[in-house]
Amino acid sequence: MLSVADLTMRFGGLTAVDGLSFQARAGEITAVIGPNGAGKTTVFNCVTGFYRPTSGSIALIHAIGARFALERMSGHRIASRAKIARTFQNVRLFAGMTVLENLLVAQHNTLMAATGFGVLAVLGLGGYRAAEKAGMDKARRWLDRIGLLERADDPAGSLPYGDQRRLEIARAMCIDPVMLCLDEPAAGLNPRESEALNRLLLSIRADGCSLLLIEHDMAVVMRVSDHIVVLDHGQKIADGTPAEVRADPAVIAAYLGEDEEA
Amino acid sequence: MQQLINGITLGTIYGLIAVGYTMVYGIVGMINFAHGDIFMVGSFLSLIALLGLAALGVTSVPLALALTLIFAAGLAALYGWTVERIAYRPLRGSFRLAPLISAIGMSIVLQNFVQVGQGARVKPMDALIPGGIELMNQGGFAVQLSWMQIAIVATTLLVLAVFTWLVTATPLGRSMRACEQDIRMAGLLGIDTDRTIGLTFVIGAALAAVAGLLFLLYYGVIDFFIGFLAGVKAFTAAVLGGIGSLPGAVLGGLLIGLIEVFWSAYFSVAYKDVAAFAILILVLIFRPSGIMGRAEVEKV
Amino acid sequence: MTAALRDALLSAAVALGLFAPLVGLAMDNGDQGLVLRTRPLAAGIMVALVFFGRLGMHLWVARPGREARAVRRSIAVPKAASKYIAPALLIAAVLLPLSGSRYYVDLATLVLTYIMLGWGLNIVVGLAGLLDLGYVAFYAVGAYSYALLAETFGLGFWTCLPLAGILAAFAGVLLGFPVLRLRGDYLAIVTLAFGEIVRVVLINWVDFTHGPNGITDIPRPTLFGLRFSNDEGSDTVAAFFGIEAQTIHRVVFLYYLILALALLTNWVTLRLRRLPLGRAWEALREDEIACRSLGIDVTKTKLTAFATGALFGGFAGAFFATRQAFISPESFTFIESATVLAIVVLGGLGSQLGVALAALVMVGGLEMLRDLLSTIGEHMGSELFSGLAGDLPTYRMLIFGLALVAMMVMRPRGLVSGRTATATLGRQDA
Numbered sequence: 001m002l003s004v005a006d007l008t009m010r011f012g013g014l015t016a017v018d019g020l021s022f023q024a025r026a027g028e029i030t031a032v033i034g035p036n037g038a039g040k041t042t043v044f045n046c047v048t049g050f051y052r053p054t055s056g057s058i059a060l061i062h063a064i065g066a067r068f069a070l071e072r073m074s075g076h077r078i079a080s081r082a083k084i085a086r087t088f089q090n091v092r093l094f095a096g097m098t099v100l101e102n103l104l105v106a107q108h109n110t111l112m113a114a115t116g117f118g119v120l121a122v123l124g125l126g127g128y129r130a131a132e133k134a135g136m137d138k139a140r141r142w143l144d145r146i147g148l149l150e151r152a153d154d155p156a157g158s159l160p161y162g163d164q165r166r167l168e169i170a171r172a173m174c175i176d177p178v179m180l181c182l183d184e185p186a187a188g189l190n191p192r193e194s195e196a197l198n199r200l201l202l203s204i205r206a207d208g209c210s211l212l213l214i215e216h217d218m219a220v221v222m223r224v225s226d227h228i229v230v231l232d233h234g235q236k237i238a239d240g241t242p243a244e245v246r247a248d249p250a251v252i253a254a255y256l257g258e259d260e261e262a
Numbered sequence: 263m264q265q266l267i268n269g270i271t272l273g274t275i276y277g278l279i280a281v282g283y284t285m286v287y288g289i290v291g292m293i294n295f296a297h298g299d300i301f302m303v304g305s306f307l308s309l310i311a312l313l314g315l316a317a318l319g320v321t322s323v324p325l326a327l328a329l330t331l332i333f334a335a336g337l338a339a340l341y342g343w344t345v346e347r348i349a350y351r352p353l354r355g356s357f358r359l360a361p362l363i364s365a366i367g368m369s370i371v372l373q374n375f376v377q378v379g380q381g382a383r384v385k386p387m388d389a390l391i392p393g394g395i396e397l398m399n400q401g402g403f404a405v406q407l408s409w410m411q412i413a414i415v416a417t418t419l420l421v422l423a424v425f426t427w428l429v430t431a432t433p434l435g436r437s438m439r440a441c442e443q444d445i446r447m448a449g450l451l452g453i454d455t456d457r458t459i460g461l462t463f464v465i466g467a468a469l470a471a472v473a474g475l476l477f478l479l480y481y482g483v484i485d486f487f488i489g490f491l492a493g494v495k496a497f498t499a500a501v502l503g504g505i506g507s508l509p510g511a512v513l514g515g516l517l518i519g520l521i522e523v524f525w526s527a528y529f530s531v532a533y534k535d536v537a538a539f540a541i542l543i544l545v546l547i548f549r550p551s552g553i554m555g556r557a558e559v560e561k562v
Numbered sequence: 563m564t565a566a567l568r569d570a571l572l573s574a575a576v577a578l579g580l581f582a583p584l585v586g587l588a589m590d591n592g593d594q595g596l597v598l599r600t601r602p603l604a605a606g607i608m609v610a611l612v613f614f615g616r617l618g619m620h621l622w623v624a625r626p627g628r629e630a631r632a633v634r635r636s637i638a639v640p641k642a643a644s645k646y647i648a649p650a651l652l653i654a655a656v657l658l659p660l661s662g663s664r665y666y667v668d669l670a671t672l673v674l675t676y677i678m679l680g681w682g683l684n685i686v687v688g689l690a691g692l693l694d695l696g697y698v699a700f701y702a703v704g705a706y707s708y709a710l711l712a713e714t715f716g717l718g719f720w721t722c723l724p725l726a727g728i729l730a731a732f733a734g735v736l737l738g739f740p741v742l743r744l745r746g747d748y749l750a751i752v753t754l755a756f757g758e759i760v761r762v763v764l765i766n767w768v769d770f771t772h773g774p775n776g777i778t779d780i781p782r783p784t785l786f787g788l789r790f791s792n793d794e795g796s797d798t799v800a801a802f803f804g805i806e807a808q809t810i811h812r813v814v815f816l817y818y819l820i821l822a823l824a825l826l827t828n829w830v831t832l833r834l835r836r837l838p839l840g841r842a843w844e845a846l847r848e849d850e851i852a853c854r855s856l857g858i859d860v861t862k863t864k865l866t867a868f869a870t871g872a873l874f875g876g877f878a879g880a881f882f883a884t885r886q887a888f889i890s891p892e893s894f895t896f897i898e899s900a901t902v903l904a905i906v907v908l909g910g911l912g913s914q915l916g917v918a919l920a921a922l923v924m925v926g927g928l929e930m931l932r933d934l935l936s937t938i939g940e941h942m943g944s945e946l947f948s949g950l951a952g953d954l955p956t957y958r959m960l961i962f963g964l965a966l967v968a969m970m971v972m973r974p975r976g977l978v979s980g981r982t983a984t985a986t987l988g989r990q991d992a
Contacts, residue, residue: 270716279960293747293751293820303584306584307583307584309589309600310583310584310587311583313589313598314598317598326595337579337580337583340576340579340580341580344576344580347966348967348971349970349971353970353971356748358746358967359687359691359693359746359747359750360751361970361971362746362747362909363903363966363970364694364962364966364967364970364971365694366695366900366966367904367963367964367965367967367969367970368902368963368967369963370897370960370962370963370966371960371963372960372963373960373969374957374960374963375584375960376584377586378957378960379585380584380588380589381588385589410800410871440868444564457981459690471752478918490896494751494754494758495753497751498755501748501751504954505676531763532765532766533762533766535758535762536759536762536763539755539756539758539759540755540759542742542751542752542755543741543752543755543756543841546741546748546751546752547740547741547743547744548743
């Protein structure tokens, strides 16, 4: 379970997030929505350790009880220890490397541990071969799942945009996260791709991984989310199930209303 | 006190070069590695002009200096423009290390071009403006302020005043500042960004050439390799002042000049360059945004 | 056509402005200060070259079908290259000493030293994408480590070689730890500054390094304890094999030594690329932020790249010291760093074969060109070129710089730009 309490983030004089508190329950899909500039991505970057919050706390509690104070951890530790994976608003793949390599890089820490600090594996010793085989199998499973098995050996940058988005999600899942954070996963997708994305998200939830997503596309949000947090000007204006949020007058005024005008 | 004067004199020269670094960095976001060599070319052009004017029978020192200044600044500006046109413009939008590597190539080209054209031996020159005033004399310690130093600082102030006016009060300055904020947006708003960037290099090169002339006057000796050290120190000055900030560059230049002079006077001359480099490393590690720079927030 | 002509004229006018003072007027160091001498023809030739070059470029670009051909060519080269050129080069390298020419073996040793440095730097720049402008510092650390260890403790080459590498790697970690958090171009400048600091310290710390005079009489390496020497001792190679002692034996031995070291560098690099560490380096080059989001410790990974590169730089340095038997700070200037960087960039960042080819052309080719130019310079004693002819060897660096710029402008991904994947699913249809 992720619990954010009194989170505040200031950039110089600008307060992007102001005393925000919410919870994302384990095994659910939680969506953070709000108009442009509401502070969604900032919240995200605080949770995933790319920004250090000005004040407040962010705690992640694993099912087995381990507790992580994320506001004090650096980005790569949040991924490797607290097991929070993320994607980016503008896809960040290793474009020059192949699809398969992208998935192998994501398993870096697991594979690295098997190489005996690199030295043994250079000499071809140690148990690296088995670890590599396991890594390849895992990559193959994910490629199969996102339908990119055929393109495993192509450079990631040569894939169509929709495939790149799904690959980025698969790559994030290769670190075996307990929570996956998605920054506008449906942006720029056509309806068919968007539908495939929904199914992917639901199947990830079915595997027991919690999801936190930022989204503009209300169709995606309303269909897949269990729980929605609405932000405006860095503050929370609503929090509840899709049905509750949809009926909330403050939300309609701040966000949905704006959408209808446009 | 004497060190203070010497330091300020040297510092203004570094400051002039640093402005070129900071300006280009502010707009294009690249380190113009060849800038130090433009400075070197500027000082060679100055020396050639002075010799040429002497040969033509111009005896008035102020007139000769003024003509030399215009000649060197003008031609160095042409060099600056050419370097940008050949080595950097085609690379805009290429991968991020490409312009830097190209700039290193250009730096090597300029150095060796001058070496081939003018020979590898150092070029000495007699002091043009001899004499000075003695500010005070205490128990044998005389504090000298030479006319040369006054001339150098005065020229720098004059050039910087013209430059400041150019950047703050003219349409060119406005488009430069617009490009600095957001180059793509500036382009969309109808600013000819290529021309603006080209002019930035031209102005930076002209300032470096002025610095080259002053350096020549101050030290009286130049060779094809001076651009490298002066360039690194001026870059340090730009970083120290906060890269992208024009007043910061001048301030940083003064600081570097002072540090270098005081270090040489009180610690060891041999390690004065190490001091400058060490400062560069320390500043970058502990305060990468410099004294007057803005802290950058990484966009994710 | 008229537009092309006008543009060419404009370029020529710019060239006139650029070349008239610096080429057309030469300052000579005379007895009473500087003397100005005019060289109108040299400047005129350069302006004319620019004019016709620009004109020719316009006409060339205007020719139809050029683009398509260029694209096809660039795809065809790497595939054929990696298949045949690499083994051919290796065989040639192994067989070279059979030619018996001391000149070529010496030249090849020099080329191989640069290939090794190039491969070492390629780990840092090509794979990990960290622009290191002070690579020569690690080369210097390796060379001085060996020279000083041998001088002070009387240690032999084979003991010192690993030590020199480790010390260089240690220097890499020491520098890397604070600075690797910096952005790419800042990192470049800081490494440059570090390289200069090392050189200045080598010059000024006279008690320790002997200052600008350098270190002489650095011991030569031995072959399993056997010395290469002309003296009568029983522990020389010549005495052991019962052959006549010749200097060429040592030259050839050194050649094979650097060949082995270079191949070791290559082998380790190729191994590492297929391991998680090497893959993480490349991922880092592609996108650092994404790496962080995947739980990769960016600083630690960069540090390993830096240290590994430095390790091989140190090995190469120790070899350099033992080959020359003399080192001084003069050998470790920024120009060396720039040369090695040029080799890596021209070879195509990350390509092992490309680096080897680039070193061959840039060092071997230019070294030969240098000899050629010196000979031409001697023959062309005409008044016109007398000023230029003496400087002919320095054209080498000029060409280097021009090539660096041209490379970035025309083929920023290098001569050999094909990348092989480090892992494939090996499907039948692939």
